[in-house]
Amino acid sequence: MTPNVLLRHPFSFSIVVAFILLLADALVIYPRFRSPLRNIPQTTGRENGRIIFESPRGKSALRWIREQPDAELIRIKNAFGLPTILCSGPDALRDILNTHVYDFEKSWGVRAFLARAIGWGLILSEGAEHTRQKKVLTPAFHIRRIRELYSLMWEKTQILQSGLEADIKDHPIGSGGFGLVELSEWSSRLTLDIIGPAAMGRDFQSLTTEENPIADAFLEMLRPDRSRLAFLGLHFIIPESIVRRLPLKTNETLNRIGTFLRHTCYDIIQEKNRELMEKGTGLAEYDILSRIVQTGEFTDAEIVDQMLTFLAAGHETTASALTWACYLCAKYPEVQQKLRAEIHENIPSSTTTITWDILESMSYLNGVCEETLRLYPTVPATIREAVRTTQVAGYTIPKGTDFILVPYAINRHPRFWGDNADMIVPERWIDTLPDGTTRPNKTGGTTTNFSELTFLHGPRACIGRDFAKAELRCAVAGVIGKFEIELCTLEEPKVTGVITMKAEGGMYLRLRPIESW
Numbered sequence: 437m438t439p440n441v442l443l444r445h446p447f448s449f450s451i452v453v454a455f456i457l458l459l460a461d462a463l464v465i466y467p468r469f470r471s472p473l474r475n476i477p478q479t480t481g482r483e484n485g486r487i488i489f490e491s492p493r494g495k496s497a498l499r500w501i502r503e504q505p506d507a508e509l510i511r512i513k514n515a516f517g518l519p520t521i522l523c524s525g526p527d528a529l530r531d532i533l534n535t536h537v538y539d540f541e542k543s544w545g546v547r548a549f550l551a552r553a554i555g556w557g558l559i560l561s562e563g564a565e566h567t568r569q570k571k572v573l574t575p576a577f578h579i580r581r582i583r584e585l586y587s588l589m590w591e592k593t594q595i596l597q598s599g600l601e602a603d604i605k606d607h608p609i610g611s612g613g614f615g616l617v618e619l620s621e622w623s624s625r626l627t628l629d630i631i632g633p634a635a636m637g638r639d640f641q642s643l644t645t646e647e648n649p650i651a652d653a654f655l656e657m658l659r660p661d662r663s664r665l666a667f668l669g670l671h672f673i674i675p676e677s678i679v680r681r682l683p684l685k686t687n688e689t690l691n692r693i694g695t696f697l698r699h700t701c702y703d704i705i706q707e708k709n710r711e712l713m714e715k716g717t718g719l720a721e722y723d724i725l726s727r728i729v730q731t732g733e734f735t736d737a738e739i740v741d742q743m744l745t746f747l748a749a750g751h752e753t754t755a756s757a758l759t760w761a762c763y764l765c766a767k768y769p770e771v772q773q774k775l776r777a778e779i780h781e782n783i784p785s786s787t788t789t790i791t792w793d794i795l796e797s798m799s800y801l802n803g804v805c806e807e808t809l810r811l812y813p814t815v816p817a818t819i820r821e822a823v824r825t826t827q828v829a830g831y832t833i834p835k836g837t838d839f840i841l842v843p844y845a846i847n848r849h850p851r852f853w854g855d856n857a858d859m860i861v862p863e864r865w866i867d868t869l870p871d872g873t874t875r876p877n878k879t880g881g882t883t884t885n886f887s888e889l890t891f892l893h894g895p896r897a898c899i900g901r902d903f904a905k906a907e908l909r910c911a912v913a914g915v916i917g918k919f920e921i922e923l924c925t926l927e928e929p930k931v932t933g934v935i936t937m938k939a940e941g942g943m944y945l946r947l948r949p950i951e952s953w
């Protein structure tokens with residue numbers, strides 16, 4: 437179309453001009469002169485897309501935060517030049533996680549992707565429905581209930597010890613009684629065998645059986661490889677309803693595993709319903725499922741989704757934390773030795789019965805677990821979208837603005853953690869009282885809760901936080917008490933993972949049993 441043609445067709449001309457003006461407004465005038473986001477400090481270049489593929493996820497965010505240490509918010513351009521906002525200061529985090537928490541939701545595409553793996557349970561519910569579900573489910577995670585589970589957690593940790601001893605014998609390395617052990621799969625099996633009975637009264641026995649379809653299903657579903665990451669990335673650009681119809685192998689795998697896990701959960705729920713009919717409402721209140729069934733608040737289909745959520749969110753996460761705790765102990769032998777001394781002082785042998793007050797009073801154990809969760813937050817990044825125009829740290833945020841929250845970066849922010857933010861310092865989490873005794877503290881010596889985002893905060897915080905911390909304490913005490921651990925290479929493990937932080941190719945470490953414990 438030449439200009440002459442346009443002048444002869446004024447209507448077409450106006451449409452073209454209007455289109456050019458709209459484009460110029462959207463790409464140049466609005467972002468530079470009118471957008472309420474324009475005053476937020478920004479990074480240079482278009483770097484957002486990296487966050488999905490980089491290793492570790494959150495590395496770039498940490499760099500941006502360190503470049504602008506006092507910023508509450510940082511503007512990043514995504515692959516299409518549109519802004520995504522990184523939350524980097526305590527006021528912004530408070531607004532998003534507490535004050536205006538329901539003005540933010542996880543974007544639809546990512547929720548739809550996650551739903552195929554973890555069901556439409558609590559994690560993916562939003563707004564009033566989330567408030568309702570959280571209210572009903574929270575009592576099942578009361579600290580009193582968690583403490584009742586310590587004996588189950590310790591019993592399973594003892595089974596893990598036997599499994600590791602056998603593995604060491606089968607895979608000797610060098611002289612001196614060491615064996616080469618891949619820790620991440622053992623950790624996964626341990627946490628699955630704890631969440632099974634705790635969540636649904638079903639012992640999957642994955643620590644003792646070679647073939648375990650449930651454990652294998654989760655391992656396959658969450659297998660961290662580039663095709664899975666690329667598949668996740670697709671959900672940011674193509675609607676999920678289209679992605680799920682593409683002839684991709686990942687679609688086939690997710691459908692197959694999803695159907696298998698759903699059927700398994702459904703069968704367990706039917707069993708639980710029958711038990712409830714037979715015994716009336718006096719059903720043992722041991723597992724989370726029994727409690728949920730007895731509330732009468734959810735349909736069977738909804739309970740299947742909640743169970744899938746608890747199984748997925750409740751096992752890979754803590755397994756990852758245990759794996760990184762072992763890695764850190766191998767990397768820092770002085771931390772390992774100090775921790776073992778505390779464990780042996782408080783728990784005379786691996787066959788001793790433990791109680792929650794013993795485990796919860798061990799300051800150094802608490803410090804090592806907290807530092808692991810800080811340095812290797814299982815969920816290194818998560819996203820939010822403003823579902824209405826709102827305010828964050830004094831900035832007006834238009835509806836539709838995308839946000840990223842990056843525990844990996846916040847947890848290593850020198851503004852909160854000082855110059856040694858990247859180092860493991862368990863002592864941060866220990867208070868020394870005037871009489872010289874020590875006790876664990878909850879903030880790592882920082883002045884705000886928002887210095888650590890591993891479990892987030894506020895109404896959307898992880899419901900399983902106390903559960904995970906108890907489980908981690910038990911498992912770390914059992915493994916470090918019973919085994920000396922060494923690195924088998926000085927090379928840093930490459931961190932990967934679709935949602936959680938995993939070591940690429942597994943976490944191979946050298947282990948030697950401590951016979952005297």
Ligand code: HEM
Nearest residue numbers: 558559749750753754757814815818891896898899900904
């Ligand atoms: C080290 C272990 C764990 C870590 C680091 C962790 C981390 C998180 C994070 C960051 C979230 C918020 C995600 C978001 O909103 O974007 C979350 C939510 C959640 N987690 Fe965990 N989690 C852990 C263990 C567990 C366990 C053991 C369970 C269950 C037994 C669990 C169940 C959930 C549920 C149901 C939610 C949704 C809460 C809500 O939206 O209200 N998590 N977790």
